Amino acid sequence: MNEPLLEVKNLQVRFYLSERTVYAVNDVSFTVEPGQVVGLVGESGCGKSVTSLAIMRLIQKPGRIDAGQILLRERNKTVDLLRLSTKEIEQVRGNRISMIFQDPMTSLNPVLTIGYQLMEPLKLHRGLSAEEARREAVRLLARVGIPEPEGRLKEYPHQYSGGMRQRVMIAMAAACSPDLLIADEPSTALDVTIQAQILDLLLELKQDLGTAIIIITHDLGVIAEMAQKVVVMYAGTVVESGPIKTIFSTPQHPYTEALMYSIPPLHAAPERLATIKGAPPLILAELTHCPFEPRCAKRIARCAEERPPLLELEPDHACACWVAQAQIGEVQ
């Protein structure tokens, strides 16, 4: 068993709005091993993006990280990212952990050339000279599959297509060979054929640089093609996590199961889709029960009274459900 590269432990993030407090991330724990692709999946508002922003320490007011640890392993020691100073965390960002977002246009400055935006961090982070940075920028653009990289350095973001902009973001993220890349819905805004290219490119980078990837998506298909491990989130909690094959073939949490069957299959033509009644809740208080209980088809009395902990049902496969845990208990 590998030492984890990243360990998120009991993370809590809340947003203190004037009229109410939103409990966005409630006690989230998971690990990422070196070079592993971990998929963080869930519907809008489940806390998957907030979790990733917390790892980068990018939560802004009125949001606040209230508790937990984010342990990043560095050679022989482990640092808690939540305890680093602003200066220290800036060293981690970009160098050891990089992030790419759904909409590259919001991350690129529209009035600066692609070349400038690519070369600037190379000079700052890696101390390259102007000429070295230019050569490295050309190499990076070529690496992510931009044709005629020399000429395209002088162009502005709007002259690039959506898929090419995302390639530029990946080039920037890869520039410092980070240990961990967080990709937040990296292909959601793209057409499927372009999405396939971008996902291939991410996997190539993982192979070349040994970068671990946390991929955040609502698309279970993307997870299935990319990840080795999947973490399913609901209402700011981890409801189930484990190896991808286990989760997809024998999901134990009723939410995971319902999510799987509510997606129309490509290679079959069922009469109806399974549905989950209602919509995901907004959590406005400390969770004292299972957040999925009101929508759950398998609920028992205990679900409304006590919050189920995330327990291992078998090695590596954890599930936060009283019913699933009781079933495993009976089998053993």
Next chain:
Amino acid sequence: MTEAIVQTVDLVKSFAVRRGFFAQRKTRLYAVDRVSLSINAGETLGLVGESGCGKSTLGLTLMQLYEPTSGQVYFDGDNLVGMPSAQLNKVRRKMQMIYQDPYAALDPRMNIEEILTEPMIIHGIGTRHERLAEARRLMDIVGLPQDALGRFPSEFSGGQQQRIGIARALMLQPKLIICDEPVSSLDVSVQAQILNLLRDLQKEFDLTYLFISHNIAVTRFMSRRIGVMYLGRLTEIGPGATIVEQPRHPYTQALISAVPDPQPTDTRRQRRLSGDVPSPIDRPSGCTFHPRCPFAQAECANTEPQLRPFGPEHFVACHFAEKTAATTS
């Protein structure tokens, strides 16, 4: 089931665009280019393709919300192109639309009762009482609470807003509903509810759907037949199972193989398209797909392929569709 309720013949919608320095150069963008298709009463025809392929423009042109540049649109036997507007308005009652962003499609200052009864008022149908009764009945059918009538669109979730949009589309008892990406902005658990609802309504009211989506799995679930568009052209059309399992057009093959399959496999499939979709303003000559096509020959750049029959209800616009089949799967 064999009677066509909608038929387009060589339908074209092009837009004038200005390009170049100070926009001095005039040219035309062909969003929909000579598309001929028909939809049978009671069936769903799915329309898939990537952004800019013209699938939404086709829907709007079919509804005559865009005036066609050329070609014909027959609805229930009448040619809609060039029809006097008074007559067209009457026909339009029978064709309704459901949009991608349900909130944008609902007037935020009208309550649900006003939203639902407005189409009947415009068409002068029923008394106030009858309109309200119809609104109540449809609220029930689409699964909205009765007390919702006095509330405003912003008070509802995305899934509920789409239910309101569906109820409004049903108010005039249409025959055809054009669904333009109706579930694209919804989460999967809510998406499944809306898709099931649309299928239930189709059976209950004997509706015909044109279902436009970029999501092939969703389109397959909804549709009996699927049409594939690329740069304004219909490149392949056929039964849902044929299009997904035995596609003949190289573009369809690439599109299907690019769909991430939620069944984990050990190997990722290999067929990848390189490059981006070309601009619809400077479409490639001949077969518009040829610069990206793995099977392209010299002929493809010169001669535009027309749809040819390949099996029951299956048509492919590719010079080499016989060859592509051997390498599928």
